[in-house]
Amino acid sequence: MLSPGQLSAMNAQIAISPKGYVNWFRIRGGVQALEGRITVTIASNSAAAVTVKELDVVKNCHNPLHGTLFSNTLGAGPQFQPQIDFNLDQLLSVGQYGPPSFGKHPTAGGNFFAKEDLTLSPHERPQTLTIYVTTSRYCTFSFQMHVVTAKGVYTEKINDGGRPFQLTGVPNQADFTAIYDTSSASQGALQFVQVKPK
Numbered sequence: 001m002l003s004p005g006q007l008s009a010m011n012a013q014i015a016i017s018p019k020g021y022v023n024w025f026r027i028r029g030g031v032q033a034l035e036g037r038i039t040v041t042i043a044s045n046s047a048a049a050v051t052v053k054e055l056d057v058v059k060n061c062h063n064p065l066h067g068t069l070f071s072n073t074l075g076a077g078p079q080f081q082p083q084i085d086f087n088l089d090q091l092l093s094v095g096q097y098g099p100p101s102f103g104k105h106p107t108a109g110g111n112f113f114a115k116e117d118l119t120l121s122p123h124e125r126p127q128t129l130t131i132y133v134t135t136s137r138y139c140t141f142s143f144q145m146h147v148v149t150a151k152g153v154y155t156e157k158i159n160d161g162g163r164p165f166q167l168t169g170v171p172n173q174a175d176f177t178a179i180y181d182t183s184s185a186s187q188g189a190l191q192f193v194q195v196k197p198k
Contacts (some may be wrong), residue, residue: 001068001178002194011191021190023173031065031138031166037083038131038165040143040158048150052118055131057086059141064169071181077195081130084103084112088167090137098132136169174198 002010009103014021016119024030044050083098084104097115098103107113120127130145142165173179180192 002180006067007180007192011160015190025070031168031171033069033168035132035134036165036167038133040129040131041126042120042129044122044124046149047122049119049121050162051148052113052145053111053148054146055084055095056144056146057088057095057141058144059088059093059139061137061139064136064138064171066171066175068180069170069173070177070178071179071183072190076131081128082112082116083130083132086131088133088134088139088141089137133167135167138168140164140166147165168176
């Protein structure tokens with residue numbers, strides 16, 4: 001529970017920048033809820049072209065978290081590039097093809113790498129992958145990217161700065177101790193206000 005002064009200080013800190021927003025929650029053990037978008041920049045140091053053939057997720061899931069919910073309903077905007085979609089609730093989570101918001105692209109669904117060729121040539125500028133993850137549970141997870149090179153298949157581990165990524169579903173909102181929401185705030189800068197869980 002935040003006092004009015006603490007809530008005001010939090011709103012001031014998170015409005016400074018996207019990094020300030022993320023850091024405020026991160027240093028307090030906050031976990032992204034419902035869905036997460038992870039961007040991964042990849043580059044090759046090989047003398048020959050390499051091809052990314054698969055991206056596997058390694059996960060450990062339990063019941064969703066409770067406590068305090070910060071609900072930001074402002075949305076993420078359109079998706080400009082294809083993304084790899086993972087539903088962590090599926091027994092075998094395979095990265096699905098998620099098309100951009102506009103333009104001519106393959107239909108959504110199916111293995112991402114069956115529809116999207118990802119080859120990195122020598123000295124080519126880095127490319128960015130967008131990974132979209134959803135769950136109704138609480139999951140810690142990381143990825144394994146399989147890359148075909150002239151010397152064989154190489155596996156690159158992807159995690160959150162040396163620790164697993166985290167994502168939680170949202171159980172019945174009435175079970176939360178407190179809920180802070182942006183939809184009830186006045187227009188302008190991002191502001192959380194306290195709402196009743198029920």
